[in-house]
Amino acid sequence: MPLTSYGVLVGRAVDARREGGTDAPHYQIRLVDADGVSYRIAVNVRSQEYPSELLYRVDDDFRHPVAAQLTGLVSGWHLLDDGPAGVNLDYVRQTLFDRTLLRPLPGDVAGPGNDLSDLLDDQIQRAIREPAAVVYAFGERWGPENGVPDKIFGFGPGNGVHDIHMNQGNVGTFRKDDGVWQDGALIIALPDQQRWVGIFLAFQSQSWHTDDKTGHTLADAPIEDFGAEPVRIVAALVNPEGPAPEAETITLLNASPDAVDLTGWHVVDRALHVGPLPAVVLDPGATVLVHLPPTVQLGNKGGEITLLNSVGLKIHGVAYTGEQAARSGWTVVF
Numbered sequence: 374m375p376l377t378s379y380g381v382l383v384g385r386a387v388d389a390r391r392e393g394g395t396d397a398p399h400y401q402i403r404l405v406d407a408d409g410v411s412y413r414i415a416v417n418v419r420s421q422e423y424p425s426e427l428l429y430r431v432d433d434d435f436r437h438p439v440a441a442q443l444t445g446l447v448s449g450w451h452l453l454d455d456g457p458a459g460v461n462l463d464y465v466r467q468t469l470f471d472r473t474l475l476r477p478l479p480g481d482v483a484g485p486g487n488d489l490s491d492l493l494d495d496q497i498q499r500a501i502r503e504p505a506a507v508v509y510a511f512g513e514r515w516g517p518e519n520g521v522p523d524k525i526f527g528f529g530p531g532n533g534v535h536d537i538h539m540n541q542g543n544v545g546t547f548r549k550d551d552g553v554w555q556d557g558a559l560i561i562a563l564p565d566q567q568r569w570v571g572i573f574l575a576f577q578s579q580s581w582h583t584d585d586k587t588g589h590t591l592a593d594a595p596i597e598d599f600g601a602e603p604v605r606i607v608a609a610l611v612n613p614e615g616p617a618p619e620a621e622t623i624t625l626l627n628a629s630p631d632a633v634d635l636t637g638w639h640v641v642d643r644a645l646h647v648g649p650l651p652a653v654v655l656d657p658g659a660t661v662l663v664h665l666p667p668t669v670q671l672g673n674k675g676g677e678i679t680l681l682n683s684v685g686l687k688i689h690g691v692a693y694t695g696e697q698a699a700r701s702g703w704t705v706v707f
Contacts (some may be wrong), residue, residue, distance in 0.1 A: 375540075375552025375588065378514040380452040381443075381460060382412055384533050386500040387506050391481065391490050396437060397421055397537075398480055401491045401525045404508055407448035413523050413533035414510045416559070418480030418489040422544060422578040426477035430470045431496065435560065437469060437572035437692050438675025439644070443509050443560065450514060450534075453555075457645060461554040464539045465583055466645075468677050468690035469558070470573055473602075477577060496561065496570055505564045512536040512557035538575075539589035542580030551588035575696050584688050595686070603629035604638075604655065605689045606678055607707055612673040614702040621665045623678060624704075627655040635661075637683030642669045643676040660673060673698045 374695035392399045402414040419425050442460045453461050462469060478489045485491060500506040505601040516532035523531045537557040540550055559572040582594035608624040623640065627633050635654040648669035655661055671678065675698065691707045698705065
């Protein structure tokens with residue numbers, strides 16, 4: 374079953390500690406909300422499954438429509454409903470980052486700046502130093518544990534958020550945690566610098582091809598080969614000039630050395646509306662301008678575009694912000 378209490382905690386980072394010497398070490402963060410309530414954020418830095426190194430992506434200039442939604446959340450814990458309507462995160466169905474940029478990194482090794490704990494500490498210490506910084510921790514809530522002090526920071530009652538990582542496509546006993554629109558992450562707002570930072574983590578054992586209802590790995594899912602996506606969305610006209618209905622388009626590029634038949638392929642928008650692609654064969658290195666059907670709508674306040682092949686597997690995806698869509702008649706280039 375999926376996580377029982379998935380949501381996002383909004384607060385200020387005030388302390389952080391490394392946790393070593395255990396089978397499943399974490400990087401521990403203390404967040405405090407506007408009411409003075411403390412929470413411990415337990416971030417995995419090593420997997421119990423082989424291989425042990427987590428995949429990570431840190432985007433120091435995170436630009437995504439979800440950031441605009443987060444600014445409206447008040448400090449404290451927010452329980453999120455299932456589905457894409459709110460600020461829920463989904464690594465597979467949502468283009469939060471370019472997954473080809475994910476890299477494995479050891480959790481804690483000797484020396485400075487060479488492990489996942491160092492990387493997390495660099496970002497969190499920056500958030501601690503900046504009074505205006507706000508941390509958004511996505512994951513599963515535990516507590517409050519009345520009468521039980523926190524085991525790391527000592528505040529009471531014990532209280533916090535864990536599963537700050539991808540939460541679908543799991544293997545073994547962790548398969549029970551699978552679900553869609555319930556992935557964990559750390560997103561940090563740095564208002565004084567007018568930018569956001571996104572920290573995304575996944576286990577190498579997890580699959581990126583999962584069932585749309587259960588989050589379980591699809592039967593006969595291909596082995597992931599990051600960077601080998603044959604067809605990619607390279608541009609989109611999301612705010613055409615002229616009255617509604619707007620003539621929105623996307624441009625596809627076949628980056629592979631082989632021709633690709635787009636028969637049966639589909640495009641999906643942020644609201645999960647699905648539309649067919651033209652049944653054409655795209656030659657190596659060729660592009661095609663696709664006029665989107667009325668069923669697919671690219672919002673002018675930001676959105677996402679996903680490309681599915683003939684068997685429904687995600688091949689590529691992009692995201693754009695409201696700022697990018699603001700200029701009428703201009704094509705957004707990815």
